[in-house]
Amino acid sequence: MSKLRVAVLGAKGRIGSEAVRAVEAAEDMELVAALGRGDELETLAVTGAQVVVELTTPDSVMGNLEYCLEHGIHAVVGTTGWTEERLTQLKDWLAASPETGVLIAPNFSIGAVLTMKFAQLAAPWFESVEVIELHHPKKVDAPSGTATRTAQLIAEARRQADSPPAPDATATALDGARGATVDGVPVHSVRLRGLLAHQEVLLGGEGETLTIRHDSLHHSSFMPGILLGARRVVTTPGLTFGLEHFLGMS
Ligand SMILES: NC(=O)C1=CN([C@@H]2O[C@H](COP(=O)(O)OP(=O)(O)OC[C@H]3O[C@@H](n4cnc5c(N)ncnc54)[C@H](O)[C@@H]3O)[C@@H](O)[C@H]2O)C=CC1
Numbered sequence: 001m002s003k004l005r006v007a008v009l010g011a012k013g014r015i016g017s018e019a020v021r022a023v024e025a026a027e028d029m030e031l032v033a034a035l036g037r038g039d040e041l042e043t044l045a046v047t048g049a050q051v052v053v054e055l056t057t058p059d060s061v062m063g064n065l066e067y068c069l070e071h072g073i074h075a076v077v078g079t080t081g082w083t084e085e086r087l088t089q090l091k092d093w094l095a096a097s098p099e100t101g102v103l104i105a106p107n108f109s110i111g112a113v114l115t116m117k118f119a120q121l122a123a124p125w126f127e128s129v130e131v132i133e134l135h136h137p138k139k140v141d142a143p144s145g146t147a148t149r150t151a152q153l154i155a156e157a158r159r160q161a162d163s164p165p166a167p168d169a170t171a172t173a174l175d176g177a178r179g180a181t182v183d184g185v186p187v188h189s190v191r192l193r194g195l196l197a198h199q200e201v202l203l204g205g206e207g208e209t210l211t212i213r214h215d216s217l218h219h220s221s222f223m224p225g226i227l228l229g230a231r232r233v234v235t236t237p238g239l240t241f242g243l244e245h246f247l248g249m250s
């Protein structure tokens, strides 16, 4: 059987360099290109890449995806920075390339996907819910894509259950003391040397609390999800948002 022709964008980055190694080690894949900032995107067409693994930066991802969709190259995207406007633009590009698939995964690790699912399940059952994400200090965006997605899923679950707003008597606060608000859910971002990627969802009710915590201790935690995404995206046209859809958890 012929091998899946995979290219990695952001190949010299923290997660991109790990992805290069994972694709090279996968028996059913061939790494046809490993590109960094400034490298020619044309290499993707020349090498016949079928799937691009996009692990760059929020300022680069859209240009890269525009190229991929113009050339019918499927994409597995881990890069953060997804807004409604960006998703609308991406859907327009996909409409013009209807056989191409794009997976955007706020987080590729199985534990993080489960954290989001558990938080979604628990959210309507507690009065209070807040998210804390903790990352290495070289991370350029806050809050993390995972925390943003978690907060959106929590908010959606609470809307569907007609949950009242969480109690909060704060009358005066220093700017930022209560974190950022994503879809009504407080999200707090910690940047600390020694950490990689961690998240806690804190839920509180009368006389009890529940803490759901996930820790990515190494970039290897993201690799099975990336490889699964590459294998599945080639037969899944259109936009898939969240790895859970490829894990039978949606
Ligand atoms: N979805 C997930 O599970 C994960 C997502 N991420 C996300 O992946 C992205 C990258 O994270 P890190 O590797 O930590 O950052 P990084 O800064 O170490 O790596 C990004 C790399 O992309 C390169 N780059 C920038 N523009 C480029 C372009 N146009 N073409 C090719 N390469 C380009 C940079 O030079 C850099 O080497 C971030 O948005 C991060 O949040 C990171 C880990 C897991």
Ligand SMILES: O=C(O)C1=N[C@H](C(=O)O)C[C@H](O)C1
Binding pocket: 080, 106, 107, 135, 139, 140, 143, 144, 145, 146, 147, 196, 197, 198
């Ligand atoms: O920048 C990172 O490191 C990570 N980024 C993603 C995010 O913003 O959620 C995924 C993971 O948290 C690691």
